[in-house]
Amino acid sequence: MNKNDRRHRQAVLSGQEYLLHLGKSLLFYFPVKQVSEILDDYQEYFLAETEHGDMPENAPHCETPKDVLKALLNENPQAKNYFYKWSAIWGIALLLSVFFLFHSGQGMLIATVLMPLSVFGFIHGWSRIRLDADFPVKTTVSKKVLFVQCMVPVLVFLLEAEMQFFIKSAENLPLYIGNLPIGPFIDLEYAFFELLFFLLMIWMGKRMVTLSVQYMPGIIHAMGAMLFCMDTRKCLHSMDISFGSTERIFMLSLIFYGFGLALALLFRLALKYARIRYTRTRQTLIQ
């Protein structure tokens, strides 16, 4: 690829990115069909600019997506109602899922399903799949993220193995680790991992909002791991570890993680097939 080709490709890709960013912000206010029509107009505009040689090297010759959204909202003030209606529906679902999260047992399982679904709904996930397929920019999950994802089950199983070891050797455990009694030490360790998985969830969430819905399974996966830590801590609080315990109680926490992982894999499959379904037949800028 020579220098001119590379420059041209950069300009073309920035056009795609522009459309993707514009599309994402429009989805909060307009139905996906209308968003597609608007983006088609802009795509045609960019293609015509490229043909006429008016396309600058690094950015499409156009207003910013924010300005376009502002102009469209001025033209269609009723679009704000669409935003409020869907935000309210998914906002309530999100609040409910937070409520269930702090209820042990089945409540936490309901939260595992409801929370990702409501977040997915809140960002208009199903419409975003179609948009991602139509304007494919960075729609695959990066290797770095996949590596972090692979580390999650390793950490979960190490923690579980550690807990099983503590239960089996409860009578031989030292009472203190450094100056800290063993109970709070383990509690702190689990709190640390809970925070770590929570931060991972936020990181994936940011990627999902700014890049692609393909990061959604990653959020569910991290959430499953976080619930595992939360539940284990609850078990620890409700018993004295020095008197030993049954393995079954801690295995229940592992079920939370397994449930999250299974849900994440299901989501990954659903997203894969949804993308194939929505692959655009109309010519895109990348071609």
Next chain:
Amino acid sequence: MDAQIKKGILEMCILHLIAMESPYGYDIIQKMHSYFPEVTESTFYAILRRLYKEGAATTFEGTVSKGPARKYYQITEQGKERLKKLKSDWEYLRNAIDDMGIL
């Protein structure tokens, strides 16, 4: 320029362009830009979409050699009526302003 006045004028101009020939979106934007440089393409596209939605204009897809499909606009009977009405409104306003000696 007042937003309401501008809206009416832009709509009339776009309808006129579509009535004269059957241009595609980019052509319309470029021509309109040369007369109204301060108006952004999102405003022009919004008007075009509204005209289409209200049945004043229709579209068809065409291609140029080896190029991608383009959306061409065509005026409808309803659009012609609307253009006629807009023109007569504008004529009436212009006469009234001339008679009053404002400009």
